[in-house]
Amino acid sequence: MTAIASTTVAGHQGDPGLVTRARWAMSDTLAITRRNLLVWMRVPAYLVFTVIQPVMFVLLFRYVFGGAIPVRTTGGYVNFLMPGIIGQTAAFASFGTAIALAQELKKGVIDRLRSMPMARSAVLAGRLVADSGRMFITIMILLGVGYAVGFRFTNGAGPAIAMVVLATVFGIAICCIAAYTGLAIGDEESVQAFGLIWLFPLTFLSSAFVPIYTMPGWLQAFANNQPVTYVIDTMRALALGGPIAANLWKSIASLAGIFVVFLPLAVRAYRRAS
């Protein structure tokens, strides 16, 4: 059958054409995104808590721990802190991804969707789009709080925007890992516990909160050479100025690596979900 002939019978018997399929994939992704955003609007408490937690971290590190942490950053610890905490917040947004997918799997929602003639990519894509929207809003609120407690971008508007974009892309990459674990583990409590086990060390054993030279040597070896440090050092250079090229390339390479490995794994887990 030619593409034209098959398009005319789309929705009935034949396989729809490529253009129709692409359009459906878009509209399916939009429908799932809309659904996920609606669910959050119905549970405002959830949104508030996901924002309050990083705000508490900002205040805690700015006023409690910050005074004890020596940094050579212009503008003091608050300028050092904000890119780090934004990176960590983007990574922690992935908890929502993993938990929501595990819940949908358990309740049979994913079975229902997989038994329907909708695009196979839409559930994951819609989840990632909605989650990055939520992440972006959280980052904006954090920046507002950061400005209130003394943080300032000192490297111009363009790099500042680039920093937010990098943080969001980093968050989406971590969400891909979380989507895979959520679908593979399939139990919300286990998924949450598992998320803490790998995300806490990864974000705290990095340059997010303290200069790495203050750590013992064996820990520096890890902290200096892991993706969270690459990304946060790049964000810091974008926000405050300073050398950027080396860390930017390392960031791009490691984020690309995460997407290449975990996006297919997440898609596979969705196709085989049970």
Added chain:
Amino acid sequence: MTEANGGPAIIAEGLTKSFGDVHALRGIDLSVPRGTVLGVLGPNGAGKTTAVRILTTLLQPDGGRALVEGRDVVREAAAVRRSIGLAGQSAAIQEELTGRENLEIIGRLWHLSWPAARSRAAELLEQFGLSDAADRPAKTYSGGMQRRLDLSASLVGHPQVLFLDEPTTGLDPRSRLGMWDIIRSLVAAGTTLLLTTQYLDEADELADEIVVIDHGLVIAAGTAEELKGRVGGDVLEFTVPDRPRIADGVAAAARVGEGEPHADPETGMVSVGVGGRGSEALVDAVRSLDAAGVETRGLTLRRPSLDDVFLALTGHAAEEEQPGGRRRGRRRGGGRPGSGAGGATVSAAGSRDEARAAS
């Protein structure tokens, strides 16, 4: 249009599926004519859900093949999905959203336009008696309402073939009867239905044909009446309250009955098939029990239920948990697959599979 469009709505041949060393399906054959209801009956873990998941393209079989509306569930999965609806064991709905929003989103995912999705949602809410609750979050619904919403979600795309996996499990008796009415009206409208259940009365009530599955095999098939005929006529039943005397009760039952009596050591319930001897057997039983000095309660003669069929076929009751190994020793000759199903359109697994599984 394929020639298969004139054939059965669902065909399965020799479906097998294993999870590690658990053999969920050992070779299942099914054939469901258009517009009819097949009841797949079996205890927990018999393989019912696995079969449904294969037929609805959620799971790939290890062996065998299956067609739904003439389309192969593995090679033409996308086409199969356009003709089916699935409602599983739990209410697969988004509880934070209203009933209307749930159905509208499903409509959009069926690629209906917004106006069409809205009117389809309103139509289904009306049909399922959910109009008044349509704009309330689904988490405020009762269990029965959630199941109705879930069922209506499976109907958004006007499926020709509907799969209901234990649609009334966990519902109270009233909601259950309401669900039966809804299911009957769907079938009356021409939908082909495959229904799994562990409730024997449900299969009796709704299904044109019944297959009994146990340990991943079809162990019997036929209409409810044909299956009941396997038990051998009427059933004599009584309870022995004094447990040490159960054995005497069984001995008395064996003297008057035609088949082998079955006793439940926990409830003291003894039952035996008495063929066509009806009231004569009842009188004999009273005499025999009296002579043995066994006190009984609730001595009755009744038409066989599917419970009796299950007992006769498998040697264990349908809802009974099976600790450890399989107990098949009590199965009678009449329980061989396929035998006695007459002209039934449902055929059972080949005897080769049966022999392999039994070894």
